[in-house]
Amino acid sequence: MRLVIRQDYDAVSEHMAAYIRDRINEFNPTPEKPFVLGLPTGSSPVGVYKNLVKYYQNGELSFKNVVTFNMDEDHPESYHSFMWHHLFKHVDILPQNVHILNGNAENLDDECKKFEEKMKAFGGVELFLGGIGPDGHIAFNEPGSSLSSRTRVKTLAYDTILANSRFFDNDISKVPRMALTVGVGTVMDAREVAIIITGAHKAPALAKCIEEGVNHMWTVSAIQLHPKALIVCDEDATLELHVKTVKYFKSIEHVVNDLIGAENVGLQGNVLY
Numbered sequence: 319m320r321l322v323i324r325q326d327y328d329a330v331s332e333h334m335a336a337y338i339r340d341r342i343n344e345f346n347p348t349p350e351k352p353f354v355l356g357l358p359t360g361s362s363p364v365g366v367y368k369n370l371v372k373y374y375q376n377g378e379l380s381f382k383n384v385v386t387f388n389m390d391e392d393h394p395e396s397y398h399s400f401m402w403h404h405l406f407k408h409v410d411i412l413p414q415n416v417h418i419l420n421g422n423a424e425n426l427d428d429e430c431k432k433f434e435e436k437m438k439a440f441g442g443v444e445l446f447l448g449g450i451g452p453d454g455h456i457a458f459n460e461p462g463s464s465l466s467s468r469t470r471v472k473t474l475a476y477d478t479i480l481a482n483s484r485f486f487d488n489d490i491s492k493v494p495r496m497a498l499t500v501g502v503g504t505v506m507d508a509r510e511v512a513i514i515i516t517g518a519h520k521a522p523a524l525a526k527c528i529e530e531g532v533n534h535m536w537t538v539s540a541i542q543l544h545p546k547a548l549i550v551c552d553e554d555a556t557l558e559l560h561v562k563t564v565k566y567f568k569s570i571e572h573v574v575n576d577l578i579g580a581e582n583v584g585l586q587g588n589v590l591y
């Protein structure tokens with residue numbers, strides 16, 4: 319696993335967006351061999367999406383041969399409009415290449431099963447981008463979720479319901495209690511996993527995730543078992559890490575920069591883990 323530490327949210331967003339841009343361009347996707355990208359919603363990826371839109375506008379990136387799968391959906395249509403508002407409507411993605419779980423589906427179990435099947439039909443996800451909750455959950459895989467879970471209907475933890483009330487006029491009674499979500503196993507099946515962690519409120523989760531063992535109470539810790547995982551965090555998120563851990567990952571980054579070049583953000587993803 320690689321941990322890249324940047325000063326603040328903006329610098330994290332820039333780094334992660336440049337990384338995704340370079341990974342897509344290096345992959346050189348075609349209609350026959352599209353780049354399959356897993357995407358989250360929430361405040362964490364907004365800055366990344368802003369930068370990806372900028373790259374598209376500058377001609378540095380195209381989404382023509384990119385296929386996307388979103389991680390989760392907690393309210394029929396809400397993640398759909400979020401994604402179009404922040405990313406899809408500003409770039410050249412083909413609408414048929416966008417996949418978002420449908421919380422309005424008649425048979426939700428079937429909807430989840432089909433979502434997994436579609437991912438497989440595209441050859442699996444190349445890169446899954448994710449954020450985390452302050453309790454270390456990824457997508458809606460709340461503490462205690464099976465680390466081999468697949469896409470399913472999930473009951474939400476009270477803390478998540480509380481956190482999500484900001485999207486529902488701060489009225490907790492309006493927040494859905496259930497959501498459709500990919501499983502931890504679904505995310506870990508991606509050939510690459512890239513996680514954004516920012517803010518002091520997520521510092522305990524980052525520490526649990528990388529300094530302690532794999533644990534279903536902090537579901538993002540499953541990335542320790544992933545052959546190719548990247549976390550990009552800000553300084554605030556490192557507050558609960560040992561100084562030694564921070565120094566270690568910073569020193570590794572220096573070595574990688576010497577080897578590959580600090581500007582070749584995407585190529586750094588090819589170093590051995």
Ligand SMILES: N[C@@H]1[C@@H](O)[C@H](O)[C@@H](COP(=O)(O)O)O[C@@H]1O
Pocket residue numbers: 358359360361362363389390448449450451452456457458478
């Ligand atoms: N299901 C979503 C997650 O996918 C997201 O990572 C998390 C953090 O959201 P934010 O990025 O706004 O902190 O919120 C929700 O629980």
